[in-house]
Amino acid sequence: MIVATAGHIDHGKTLLVKALTGVDADRLPEEKRRGMTIDLGFAYRHLDDGAVLGFVDVPGHEKFVRNMLAGVGGIDFALLIIAADDGLMPQTEEHLAILDLLGVRTGAIAITKTDRVTPARLDDARAEVEILLDGTTLENAPVFPLSAMTGDGVPALQAHLESAARSMAARPDSGNFRLAVDRTFTVAGAGVVVTGTVYSGHVAVGDRLLISPEGTPVRVRGIHAQNRDAQAGRAGERCALNITGSGVGLESVQRGDWLLAETAHAPTRRLDASIRLLNAEKKPLRHWTPVHVHLAASAETGRVAVLEGGSIAPGDSGLVQIVLDNPVGALAGDRFILRDQSARRTIGGGRIVDPFSPARGRARPQRLAILHSVRDAAPGAALAARLAQAVDGIDLGRFTRTYNLAPDEAAALWEDVRMIRVGSPPEQTGISPGHWDALRDEIVTALRDWHATRPDQPGPEEARLRRALTRKPGQYLFSAAILDLLHGKRIARDGVYLTLPGHRAVFSSEDTAIWEQVRPMLEEGALRPPRMLEIAEAISRDGRATERFLTRAARAGLIHQVANNRYYLPETLLQLAEMAAALARESANGLFSAGDYNKRAGIGRNLTINLLEFFDKKGLTRRTGNERTVIVPARDIFGNRAP
Helix, strand or coil, X not given: CEEEEECCCCCCHHHHHHHHHCCCCCCCHHHHHHCCCCCCEEEEEECCCCCEEEEEECCCCHHHHHHHHHHHCCCCEEEEEEECCCCCCHHHHHHHHHHHHCCCCCEEEEEECHHHCCHHHHHHHHHHHHHHHCCCCCCCCCEEECCCCCCCCHHHHHHHHHHHHHHCCCCXXXXXXXXXXXXXXXXXXXXXXXXXXXXXXXXXCCCEEEEECCCEEEEEEEEEECCEEECEEECCCEEEEEEECCCCCHHHCCCCCEEECHHHCCCEEEEXXXXXXXXXXXXXXXXCEEEEEEECCEEEEEEEEECCCCEECCCCEEEEEEEEEEEECCCCCCEEEEECCCCCCEEEEEEEEECCCCCCCCCCHHHHHHHHHHCCCCHHHHXXXXXXXXXXXXXXXXXHHHCCCCHHHHHHHHHHCCCEEEEECCEXXXXXXXXXXXXXXXXXXXXHHHHHHCCCCCCCCHHHHHHHCCCCCCHXXXXXXXXXXXXXXXXXXXXXXXXXXXXXCCCCHHHHHHHHHHHHXXXXXXXXXXXXXXXXXXXXXXXXXXXXXXXXXXXXXXCEEEECCEEECXXXXXXXXXXXXHHHHHCCCCCEEHHHHHHHHCCCHHHHHHHHHHHHHHCCEEEECCEEEECCCXXXXXXXXXX
């Protein structure tokens, strides 16, 4: 169990920790000289049954609240310390407010220095504490009057802490490994050591991790968990990890960084969050207020964008987007503290709702509805809520990172929540069955409307059909819906065009008559059809009118324009495409040259170049230097019109 002290300077925090553990947590020479805690101190007491009490002793001076905040993230138990002679002081109230904002619900109150006061003063101190705790997360915490100097009352607190440690359930080690770094140093012969609280997951000697937000890779050489040599560490423990990596030194990692699994590395500068402003604030929190943000052991500057109402009144809560000056590691559910621009007072705090919030549209009604639906939800409920609202589905890889789901946890969740999954991890989209059906129906309706307004055309290409939709689904989701509709035979593909099954473009009577003249010419020309001007002369029309007709015929899918003056029937192009496929199959490396193709087709060099470039454009072939390979079957592109 990790216990953090809290309270005003000189109220006896460090002395009490020493009385409880036998360890002086003031480790710095400056702390010894000045007789005050400046930075975090650590002490441990190992119990007979294997349980461990780990203490984080935090500074009580107003100047060192930043250091205090680095030590209270991820703790199990708060020990609020109040001197009986002084009573409530500014940092007492601020530290309690911080614990309350961080949601710390398990703790105890130590009224110290009882040897210095009368029984009446002690009764007054008790009454002050009761008033102070009212309405906070620690309002039901037990109170222990004691003197660390004489030892009076210390055994009762000791017994309570040991009982709490034994009864506290182990924190689940679900999620990817995340350790909030609060101290770094070097050990002779070992190298760099980082210490911190493990927020989630587990780690073992030999594991490969990243220093975030920089993304520096490291390997774990050794572990101390709860101040003992260990082969592994897990969520809820304080760990010291001996790390190594190319170029890794003390300058590579600092307080505020994370040491984490690669899959949990996702630095961000925009955070959607739910916050509460302290009652003690004299003014509302207004839009775009500059703040200091303390999350885990990090401290960054940024601004708060109020998403509803333009401001948040003292004592009220609201949704905000926090825009940071530097990236941090943050995930849904992480708690944080806000301090004012000068970093002199705590003004509020809250909980991350979405660590990857958008740069635009942050206050749109649809976005706010999503945030309200997931602000206090567990991953399963959040996924269901997001799916219900996201008409174009959600990025499951991003959802996995948002909620720090390990691969097996994500896989189990996908099975529990009813949805359609498109693609493969990590590029996978989830969409509700209702929204999936609506998307497919909209595609079919758009095709039907297209045919009704353009009866002389076979149908749109994929890109044009997507632009014709009322909503614009992501390309990946749209392509998956098209493929599903093709497999279900609700739509068909006519070369590069999409169409409803059975649809055929209808010419006007005049164009039909012209086509009856042109088609035999193209059939007779076969692999070397006549040029456009030759067609114009044969049908006794000028070149411009003939070109316009051939363009209409191409839109109708009757022919393909390969070059400015060359048009091919689809079945002829299929024959030419299969020649390319045959050359690729016959080649040892699957490649063929323009010369190879010209010899096979016998159509001349210039037409060969035009034709191969056309194949490249249509996606049949891919050029590599002066050679090409066939990348899709010829019939996938030119097969539907073949006899």
